[in-house]
Amino acid sequence: MIQIFLHTTDGLTLQTIDEAITVAELAEALGVDDAAGWLEDADEPLASTTVAATAVGENGHLHLTRCRRIEVTINYAGKTKTHEFAPGSTLGRVRRWAVGENGFDLPQKERPKHELGLCGSGIIADRNEHIGTLATDCELCVDLAPKDRFQG
Amino acid sequence: MSAVEPDTPPDHRAFDADANKASFLAGVHRGDWLIEKVAWPTVEISIAARPKPSEIERVASPTVEISVAAGPKPSAPERYWLRCDFSNYPADAPTATPWDPDTGAKLAADKRPKGDDASTVFRSDWEDGRALYAAYDRIALTGHANWMAECPRTAWNGTQDLAWWVMRIWELLNEDDDV
Numbered sequence: 640m641i642q643i644f645l646h647t648t649d650g651l652t653l654q655t656i657d658e659a660i661t662v663a664e665l666a667e668a669l670g671v672d673d674a675a676g677w678l679e680d681a682d683e684p685l686a687s688t689t690v691a692a693t694a695v696g697e698n699g700h701l702h703l704t705r706c707r708r709i710e711v712t713i714n715y716a717g718k719t720k721t722h723e724f725a726p727g728s729t730l731g732r733v734r735r736w737a738v739g740e741n742g743f744d745l746p747q748k749e750r751p752k753h754e755l756g757l758c759g760s761g762i763i764a765d766r767n768e769h770i771g772t773l774a775t776d777c778e779l780c781v782d783l784a785p786k787d788r789f790q791g
Numbered sequence: 792m793s794a795v796e797p798d799t800p801p802d803h804r805a806f807d808a809d810a811n812k813a814s815f816l817a818g819v820h821r822g823d824w825l826i827e828k829v830a831w832p833t834v835e836i837s838i839a840a841r842p843k844p845s846e847i848e849r850v851a852s853p854t855v856e857i858s859v860a861a862g863p864k865p866s867a868p869e870r871y872w873l874r875c876d877f878s879n880y881p882a883d884a885p886t887a888t889p890w891d892p893d894t895g896a897k898l899a900a901d902k903r904p905k906g907d908d909a910s911t912v913f914r915s916d917w918e919d920g921r922a923l924y925a926a927y928d929r930i931a932l933t934g935h936a937n938w939m940a941e942c943p944r945t946a947w948n949g950t951q952d953l954a955w956w957v958m959r960i961w962e963l964l965n966e967d968d969d970v
Contacts, residue, residue, distance in 0.1 A: 787942035
């Protein structure tokens with residue numbers, strides 16, 4: 640048995656799994672038998688016959704979801720960009736894309752001063768969270784905004 | 792974390808529950824932060840500042856000593872320690888004193904993390920350097936009621952958890968890390 644961090648649409652949990660269980664068998668055991676398994680920040684899913692423990696490793700991260708891609712809408716300064724990411728992508732990866740040249744192309748010095756929040760909630764999203772967990776119906780909306788500065 | 796005793800106070804139980812959440816444990820396994828010592832309500836936490844060639848920084852978390860990893864500038868430590876007070880957690884925000892585990896005292900001004908935001912949060916010229924100058928620190932927030940409105944995303948409101956709090960400091964210490 641090994642311990643892994645399992646990301647699903649229900650959130651992040653720490654799971655102990657059999658070392659021989661495949662991705663498909665794990666998905667079935669969790670009641671999402673048509674889900675695919677993704678390593679963190681991987682662009683393509685694991686084969687369903689992949690032995691999960693071998694691919695993920697002790698205390699590694701596995702994302703299980705029915706979504707094949709997540710359509711992420713990013714709002715910044717009155718503009719909107721949309722891009723598709725794999726569901727096991729971290730929000731940190733989305734942030735890098737959003738501030739980079741394919742996104743809003745912020746000046747290098749400004750990039751660390753911005754963060755992503757969930758649209759309309761004002762909640763800062765954890766950069767290690769998988770977008771497949773945050774998404775609803777395989778879609779996610781985030782706002783790119785300057786970080787709070789403490790003054791006064 | 793150890794098993795919670797029946798007479799454990801509510802704030803300590805809440806802390807233990809958060810410290811056992813997968814989101815907090817994932818950070819421990821990444822090496823980003825670690826609970827070093829608990830003498831309730833004091834907790835020491837260390838936060839990693841991973842050695843990197845580039846200029847980078849970040850820090851860590853209430854009277855619990857917690858260490859947080861940070862991407863340091865040359866000669867900066869690989870971990871910063873916080874001696875935190877988690878009294879009345881999570882209704883009240885934790886408060887944290889940047890700590891020197893070698894001397895068992897507040898971290899000296901010249902050893903505190905530097906950077907655009909890190910220098911502000913880890914300033915030593917406010918409250919004698921005993922708290923973080925941030926909206927997620929109890930002492931700072933008490934003295935800056937305006938921050939609840941001006942910093943709604945980072946002001947502690949009692950709904951956040953331990954992983955969220957430590958992550959704020961980790962990001963500060965590693966703010967250039969992933970862009």
